[in-house]
Amino acid sequence: MSDAPTAGTEHGPVWSEDYGDGAWVLSGYDEVAAALRDPRFSVRRAARWINSGMAAGGRPSPAQLGFKRVFARSLLFLDGRAHRRLRDVVQVGFKPSDLQRQAPAIAAIAQDLIARIDQRGAPEFDFVQAFARPLPALVIAGLLGLPEQATDDFIAWAAELAAFIGSPTPDARQTLAAQQALAEMGEYFAQLLARPDAHQGDGLLARIAAARQAHRLSAVEALAQCCTLLFAGYETTRNLLGNGLLALLRHPAQWAALRASPAGLRAAVREMLRYDSPVQYTGRRLVDDVDIGGRRLRRGQLAILHIGAANHDARRFPEPQRFDITRDQGLHLSFGRGPHACLGAALTQLEAEIAFGALLRELPGIEAGAAPPAWQPPGAYRALERLPVISRKALHA
Structure with a gap:
């Protein structure tokens, strides 16, 4: 993977063979934003593409069928009324008032992780391993109402699911690893949901259990939403923290400006x-013919909505390759748009603001390490595997 963020070069749809059996790629800001809101671009059909490799070479195994069954009931891969019904159940925990109550806990987690970094003694450490991975895992565990000690398993499960979902054409190893991860995650949540007191408390898991008890969710729907929240609540934030710090380290004037004026954190994030x-990017399957930019996209075809490229469309963001924390030129598409806009967008923004605020206060002299950053294999997720950094408690004179 290139170290540079994706640049937008095309506005209309372009056919590409890089995604399964081929797909239309939309990369212009206006085109991607419109498609995200258009019900003719279906996420339900995207699930067929994501799962397409699992039954290759023969009859699906019970593990494969169970994998598909859970994925098929996730709100990530449902449209219309079914999607709205599930979203209504889980979005209660993401109300602004609920999130603000989480702020002190998030701040405490960030502070504790920085204290652990200090206790190591050695100034150089991997930011991804020491901070970007554990922070969102601990936050989503708290939001769900889960024990902190389970987060190591969460991180491992989420990594395997991200590798599978994020690959245009998952290979056999990725598929089997994701099946195993989802099976273990499902078993973990199934045991918790089966407890007599599962619906008690104010965590998201208790609310899902209460919805199941009230017959608002089926057993597999409850399980699917638990797995979805854990995975989705972790992966985006972890990547934002790593990518965001790397951008600041590569633009030291921006880091200095943020130190001088921490009030700019929201715009910086x-x-x-x-x-x-x-x-x-995200995948959609067309449920009807669509005409865009003089091209006809046919029903049943796959469309790739390239969010990274759309965020670098010069028609919307002048000098899109310039990193500018004071930029005020419209809203990015990183959380999507329309009915499938990211449920946890406000939580991710809040986590990042708190996390970078803590880093500014406690590690203001942080700088790039001797080794270069390492990226995970390219796919739907832009993710750092390692980000070596050096912690300086005091700024250089």
Whole structure:
């Protein structure tokens, strides 16, 4: 993967053979934003593409069928009324008042992780391993009402699912690893949901259990939403933290400006999301013919909505390759648009603001390490595997 964020070069749809059996790629801001809101671009059909490799070479195994069954009931892969019904159940925990109550807990997690970094003694450490991975895992565990000690398993499960979902054409290893991860995650949540007191408390897991008890969710729907929240709540934030810090380290004047005026954190996080989007693209399956830019996209074809490229469309963002934390030129598409806009967008923004605020206060002299950053294989997620950095408690004179 290139170290540079994706640049937008095409506005109309372009056919590409890089995605399964081929797909239309939309990369202009206006075109991607419109498609995200258009019900003719279906996420339900995208699930067929995501799962297409699992039954290759013969009859699906019970593990494959169980994998598809859970994915098929996730709100990520449902349209219309079914999507709205599930979203209504889980979005209660993402109300602004609920999220603001989470702020002190998020701040405490960030502070504790920085304290652990200090306790190591050695100034050089991997920011992804020490901070970007554990912080969102601990936050989503708290939001769900889960024990902190389970987060190591969460991180491992989420990594395997991200590798599978994020690959245009998952290979056998990715598929089997994702099946195993989802099976283990499902078993974990199934045991918790089966407890007599599962519906008690105010965590998201308790609310899902209460909805199941009230017959608002089926058993598999409850399980699917638990797995979805854990995965989606972790992956985007983890990538934002890594990509965002890397952008600041490569633009030291921007880091210095943020130190001088921490009140600009909200705008800075928005620019991090635009400049190096954690989710680079999303897939849709057309349920009707669509005409865009003189091209006819046919029913049943796959469309790739390239969010990373749209966020670098010069028609919307002048000098799109310039990282500018004071930029105010419209809203990025990193959280999507329309009915499938990211449910946890406000939580991710809040986590990042708190996390970078803590880094500014406690590690203001942080700088790039000797080794270069390492990226995960290219796919839908723009993700750092390692980000070596050096912690300086005091700024250089």
